[in-house]
Amino acid sequence: MKVLIPSSIVITLPDDSRYDVVTYDPRSPIVDEHCDAEVLVVWGNTRSQLADCAQRLGGLRWIAALSAGVDVIEAAGFAAGVVITNARGLHDGPVAEHTLMLVLAVVRRFDVMVLAQRDKRWARELGGVQPVGIQRGQSGAVARLGTLRDARVTVWGFGSIAQRLAPMLTALGAEVTGVARSAGVRGGYRVVSSADVVETLKDTDVLINVLPATAHTENVIDQAVLDVLPAHAWLINVGRGATVDEAALCAALHAGAIGGAALDVFAWEPLPESSPLWDAPNLMITPHAAGGRPEGVSEFLRENLVRYVEGRALQNVVPQ
Structure with missing residues (x-):
């Protein structure tokens, strides 16, 4: 053989x-x-x-x-x-690490800090005295959450990667809820069924997508889901690009319907230079770097x- x-x-x-x-x-x-x-x-x-x-x-x-x-x-x-x-x-450990990095970058707007460094600009809006706690219903050009303490984090696709990630988020003070096909408790965390996810999304600060690409998950993160999320909420995708309706996401970002997004995976990779995602506001892009190890x-x-x-x-x- x-x-x-x-x-x-x-x-x-x-x-x-x-x-x-x-x-x-x-x-x-x-x-x-x-x-x-x-x-x-x-x-x-x-x-x-x-x-x-x-x-x-x-x-x-x-x-x-x-x-x-x-x-x-x-x-x-x-x-x-x-x-x-x-x-x-x-891949549980490497993907969980990368996801945690994106969550922290989202919360503190590390992307804006990096751009400010490139432009030799002291980003006063992100340093010095800041509001205490999670920031909801905020306004302003820089959409940020401020801290993970008491942040409501929803992880859609609560398999082994999510169960590796969840304790890391809990250690930083986040309230983690899982989403899977069936409700229950996994790894000590409450899991709601995907059929009943709407009520959870309404109170979500950070939605982390770890879903695989299947016939049942194609474009599952669509306009309807984005419409339900609060205006300050951020989407993080480390699952598969096919699970997110990229056109709907791009429109939501331009409209300010959500706080922002951090994407590691895309419907087509490498992400074409012509993709409108490159120019979407409040969007962080990493080159399918979560796994690979x-x-x-x-x-x-x-x-x-x-x-x-x-x-x-x-x-x-x-x-x-």
Whole structure:
């Protein structure tokens, strides 16, 4: 059995006579002699390379994605019987860190400070004596929240990343509520169902979107959601770009209908130079930088490879 490992990441696997490990370039077509591979590990592959794999790897049985989201893989055209696993859990720490960075940047308007430094301007509106506590219903050119203490933070998509992030926000004084398909308690946090999210959104200061891209989540953050949010609220998206109606968001930002947004993911990446998002007010953009650093990859793959060769259930199988 042949296992194709991408050269885009260092993976250490033990010698095992049950499988043959071959390294490949995830930006180039697989060479003919390795098109008989049964397992394909995916990390940093281009769309065209994945489409080529879908056409030429006729014996493929399992795709081990090292990303949490697999929408690009699903769109490549692989046969219906090919099992796809993702790296759910391996990105929790890095994504939670990046999200926390965006939350703090939003609250203190670090973006405005950086621009002021570039212009050699002392940003008096952000320094010195400031109002105490979370700022709601404020007016002025600089939309800011001031502090996380008592801020109402809603995290939509309350999976493992959100449960890693929530205690960080709690430690800084925020009140965290999760949103998922079904209501309940997860990791000690109250979770409301997505069907009943409206009442929660009405009192939200920061809405963090960690949703994956699925048929059920496409443009779920739409004009209706943005209309419900308070005028001072900020949206942070570290899930998938397809989950946000970017046209509606851009319109809301220009109209001042929400406080602002911080986006790490977009419907099309890299974000085209022609995108109106670049010029939208009160918008921070990061280049899909939240993840990109999966932790514990070698250990995770070792376990799943053993499960595969022994015919046992794989971890993190993506439902089809």
